[in-house]
Amino acid sequence: MERIFQGRTVDRSRPSRRHVLRTGGLLLGALSAPALLTACGTTAAADRAGNVLRVSQTGDPKTLDPQKQGDMVSMNVLINMFDTLTTRGRDNRLHPRLALSWKATDARTWRFVLRPGVTFHNGEVCDARAVAFSIERLLDPATKSPIVELRFVEGVTVVDRLTVDIHTTVHDPILPAKLSLFGGVVVPPRHLAEVGDAAFADHPVGTGPFTFESWQRDHELRMRAHAGHWNGRPAVDGLVFSPAPNASSSLAALQSGGVDLVAGLTPDAAQQLDGYGGISIDGYTGIRTAYLSLNTLENGPLQDRRVRQALNHAIDVPLLIKAVLGGKATETPALVPRGSFGFDPTVKPFTRSVDTARRLLAEAGHPHGFSTTLTASNVDANVAEALSGLLAGAGVDARVNLLDPGTYSARLTSDNRGALGPIYLAASTVWTMDGASIVQSNVRSDRRQSRWHSAEADRLIDAEELSEDPRRREEAFSDLQRLMRREAPFVFLYQIDNIIARNDRPRWTPGAAGVLSMESAEVSR
Amino acid sequence: MSALTLDKPPTPADTPTRRTDRTGPLRGVLRRLLTALFVLFCTATVAFFLVRLSGDPVKILLPPDATAEQEQVLRHSLGLDQSLFAQYLDYLRGLLHLDFGDSLVYGQPVSEILADRLPATIELAAAALAVTLVIAIPAGILAAMRRGRGTDKTVMTGVLLGQSTPPFWVGILLILVFAVWLRALPASGYGTLANLVLPAVTLAVYSVAVVARLLRSSLIDVLSSDHIRSARAKGFGPLQVVLRHGLRNASLPVVTVVGLEVGNLLGGAILTERVFSWPGVGQLTVEAISNRDFPLVQATVLFFAATFVVVNLLVDLSYSFLDPRVRTSR
Numbered sequence: 137m138e139r140i141f142q143g144r145t146v147d148r149s150r151p152s153r154r155h156v157l158r159t160g161g162l163l164l165g166a167l168s169a170p171a172l173l174t175a176c177g178t179t180a181a182a183d184r185a186g187n188v189l190r191v192s193q194t195g196d197p198k199t200l201d202p203q204k205q206g207d208m209v210s211m212n213v214l215i216n217m218f219d220t221l222t223t224r225g226r227d228n229r230l231h232p233r234l235a236l237s238w239k240a241t242d243a244r245t246w247r248f249v250l251r252p253g254v255t256f257h258n259g260e261v262c263d264a265r266a267v268a269f270s271i272e273r274l275l276d277p278a279t280k281s282p283i284v285e286l287r288f289v290e291g292v293t294v295v296d297r298l299t300v301d302i303h304t305t306v307h308d309p310i311l312p313a314k315l316s317l318f319g320g321v322v323v324p325p326r327h328l329a330e331v332g333d334a335a336f337a338d339h340p341v342g343t344g345p346f347t348f349e350s351w352q353r354d355h356e357l358r359m360r361a362h363a364g365h366w367n368g369r370p371a372v373d374g375l376v377f378s379p380a381p382n383a384s385s386s387l388a389a390l391q392s393g394g395v396d397l398v399a400g401l402t403p404d405a406a407q408q409l410d411g412y413g414g415i416s417i418d419g420y421t422g423i424r425t426a427y428l429s430l431n432t433l434e435n436g437p438l439q440d441r442r443v444r445q446a447l448n449h450a451i452d453v454p455l456l457i458k459a460v461l462g463g464k465a466t467e468t469p470a471l472v473p474r475g476s477f478g479f480d481p482t483v484k485p486f487t488r489s490v491d492t493a494r495r496l497l498a499e500a501g502h503p504h505g506f507s508t509t510l511t512a513s514n515v516d517a518n519v520a521e522a523l524s525g526l527l528a529g530a531g532v533d534a535r536v537n538l539l540d541p542g543t544y545s546a547r548l549t550s551d552n553r554g555a556l557g558p559i560y561l562a563a564s565t566v567w568t569m570d571g572a573s574i575v576q577s578n579v580r581s582d583r584r585q586s587r588w589h590s591a592e593a594d595r596l597i598d599a600e601e602l603s604e605d606p607r608r609r610e611e612a613f614s615d616l617q618r619l620m621r622r623e624a625p626f627v628f629l630y631q632i633d634n635i636i637a638r639n640d641r642p643r644w645t646p647g648a649a650g651v652l653s654m655e656s657a658e659v660s661r
Numbered sequence: 662m663s664a665l666t667l668d669k670p671p672t673p674a675d676t677p678t679r680r681t682d683r684t685g686p687l688r689g690v691l692r693r694l695l696t697a698l699f700v701l702f703c704t705a706t707v708a709f710f711l712v713r714l715s716g717d718p719v720k721i722l723l724p725p726d727a728t729a730e731q732e733q734v735l736r737h738s739l740g741l742d743q744s745l746f747a748q749y750l751d752y753l754r755g756l757l758h759l760d761f762g763d764s765l766v767y768g769q770p771v772s773e774i775l776a777d778r779l780p781a782t783i784e785l786a787a788a789a790l791a792v793t794l795v796i797a798i799p800a801g802i803l804a805a806m807r808r809g810r811g812t813d814k815t816v817m818t819g820v821l822l823g824q825s826t827p828p829f830w831v832g833i834l835l836i837l838v839f840a841v842w843l844r845a846l847p848a849s850g851y852g853t854l855a856n857l858v859l860p861a862v863t864l865a866v867y868s869v870a871v872v873a874r875l876l877r878s879s880l881i882d883v884l885s886s887d888h889i890r891s892a893r894a895k896g897f898g899p900l901q902v903v904l905r906h907g908l909r910n911a912s913l914p915v916v917t918v919v920g921l922e923v924g925n926l927l928g929g930a931i932l933t934e935r936v937f938s939w940p941g942v943g944q945l946t947v948e949a950i951s952n953r954d955f956p957l958v959q960a961t962v963l964f965f966a967a968t969f970v971v972v973n974l975l976v977d978l979s980y981s982f983l984d985p986r987v988r989t990s991r
Contacts, residue, residue, distance in 0.1 A: 204768045206724060277738045280768065284727040334769060353777050354940030355851050381938050385849040388840065392847060542951055546720040549727070564725070577726040585725070 188374035189642055189659050191652060192389055193400040196354050196379040201337040202321040203274045206282035208565065211317060212399070212652035213377050216359060217257075218342035220320035221248060221267070222312050224569055226647055228475050230312055234262065234322055234343065240604060243307045250298040254366050256324040257347045264300045268292040269325040271302065285314040285568075307602050309609060310477075313568040317651065345370045345655040354379060371658040383408040390415050390639060396659065397638040399652055403461040404518055406635045410462075414640065419464040419633035423648045425473045425574055426465075426563040428510070428523070428627035431554055432588045437508070438558055442500040444624035448486040450493035450530035451523060451627055460522045465630040470617040471574055473631040475648045478571030478600065478613030483621050485628070493530035505531025512536065512561040513544040520561055534559065553587050563632070567649040571613050572601055579616075579625075588625030693977060697970045704966040708959045709752055713745065718765050718953035739765055752959070761963075762956035764949075771960040775942065781851060782941030785934070786926040788861035793868040793922065800869070801876025801915075802903060808881060816873060823870030828929060832863040832936035849938040860937040864929055868922040875918050879911040886910075917976055924972035928965045 197210035202218050205211065221235040235248040254262040271292045274281050288304040288311075295301055304311065314320070327341050340348050345367065346359035359375040380386040380398060383405035389395035391412065401409070406417050430438045430447070437443045457465045469485040472478050497505060510527075512520035520536045527534045537557060539547070547555035548562065566573045580597045581589040596619065599612035620626070634650035644657035719736050736742045740751070755762055761771040804816035839859060840848035850856045883889065884907050892902050934943035942961060949957035 198766050199768050201768065206722070277734050280735060280738045282722045282724075282735065284724060284731050287728060287731060337769060352940075353774075354938075354944065379938075380849075384836075384841075385938055388848045388850065394850070540951075542716060542721055542953060545725065546716050549720055549723075549725050549732075551729070562725075573726070584729070 189372045190376040192380040192395040200340045216346045217344040218321045221315040264294045283318045285319040310570045401635045403464040407462045422634040424565045426629040440500040442496040446493040446496035452488040464633040472571035476569045480614040507533040509557045510534040511556045514538040708962040712958045761960040789864035792865035797869045797872035801873040804877040805880035820870040829932040864933045883911045920976040924969045
């Protein structure tokens, strides 16, 4: 507000009243000056002319310290400035990134051999010490990291300059997958010691394909291509990330040419953008998997397997996908999504039939259906209402109860397993591309969100979580999915597409996890 | 939500009268300063306890598959496992050093985050103030000169509408008309003059109504006084009379209310910024609330409270200086 004083003639003698009233006008002029000054600070035109890709997603990163964030929006930005040890390729397999190879040397040790000659943007060498430092920093409570994937890691040892051993408390078969995103980022130890955490978050330094340029919170984050990247220089010269919280702002940005590519759109948001000239909308099979959790632990109709099967028959998932999701999703037969390790293509989805559902309900003693509640976060209101309508067709009266996202997530993770009522709608992003990630918190009887207890299922989960042999794990997953298909402890719904809306400039395809790694992107000038 | 000063303070009566101070200017200033500090202390306390009723921030920070132990570790490192009273004392201790703590979500000092967002909010408020004056002053003058006629009735109807329509609704309506139907202006965003137009107009609607109404009524008062009649007798035209003689005397209450409106404009930014996703303090407040970012919510609430307190203080102090009738003995 010091501008106010610039508009005022500083007068040692006391100004007269009239004088003050007159300068009031000047003062107000000065007040509105900053608004006019920023008006010409736009760079969109320059970006359009250059080889710059402008990407927009639903939000802004929370922080640029990669170990102090745990949300996809932040990770999508940071993956361009930082490298991880492993990466998930378009073929859904793990590929080398900063680690060239890895193997389990014994039940509780994973050995990683690192890529030689990698340096951080500031020239610091990225070696085994940097990797060990990064993992130790993530696990240090003082870091307050919200990243939970490395829960079984208990220590790291540097074997030699390019080899590290990661020690776990139990065998963790999917550790290399967990190091392909949040858990596997490598940060520069010497630089961090020099500048401290706060300065590092203000100006991140990684080994990634782009270097940090500037960040105006909630407006735009700019990066430049890193010519010295070990994988060669990216095709685009610059990368700009900006937040567009809703469909209308995305549309406005795409139409005005301020943005080339919008990611993270929900299917109904994408439908709003459909049909505008110059905008194409592509859906790619994703990994975010939606399901209804059924509480079988409380007395009620849901304890009967036939009732649970009836719900699965009643909910016509393909119709739901077509009607509510604009076709931008794929039916998921038994919780584990297509494309992730452990998916068994021989397990078929339920036949969709209201008659079968009614027959099963009658057999279970509910010839006239029953009443229940379906709880969901209010961001999923449309899907929840549609589900309720489909259930009504079979005589099940499911009242929809919508909660704000904060309350919803608090109840989801509370120790009271009935906190979200008898039926709730949930979704999980299986970014490790391993079935364990979606099964782990929902099924085994000692886990917080498990609402169906089966000794057989617990045995199979132990087999898939702890076996060292991938074939054994795969078998356990198959058996588990067949068991769940039979017992129907959930209503299995769909895996949602990664939806990209773009103009005609960019050429880029997302992987199944939908991570916005733009190293491979190209733009036409 | 009223703790967030979303409600407008009561509008001053048509001609605000301020109590004169007979105890000498310095003591009056000191007393007002102490009152202001006390008000801010109360606000800080209420904000501290209210925000903690909203639930557990750790549940939002960690993904659903986190274990109970991981939640406990994070809760401990954020200091959220201490007793409420210990946390409160910590908070007050920080306030004494003007340290508002670190944001739970962003991990950086709250004061830095606020400083980042402040320019956008000030810009919006300044633009809205400019819009207010450009529209309200001519409207007020016109209504006073055409008192009781069609023009006056039109202006007064507009005033009534402007004062009773909630800003977020005005904003949505403007987006619908200018961004969706006419495609003339961007619906949201930040950085260009075009981005500023709709939010500034939205934010200004209420203030335009307040200022225009007050200017009209104080002009009508002035125009019926003796020296205006003598000015008319000298043969000045009606517009000249108003501009050269009337405005000067009618402007005092208007200056006061414009001062108060500055506080309103800064505070009213919450809903407007939300509607237009304007990256200012208002938008930050809403995000902080939905993230249960305790320190950040406390700081933004304090910021809005301080804005009102400071503006009121300035108006109070300048009033005695501007108005010869309440000039204190010097």
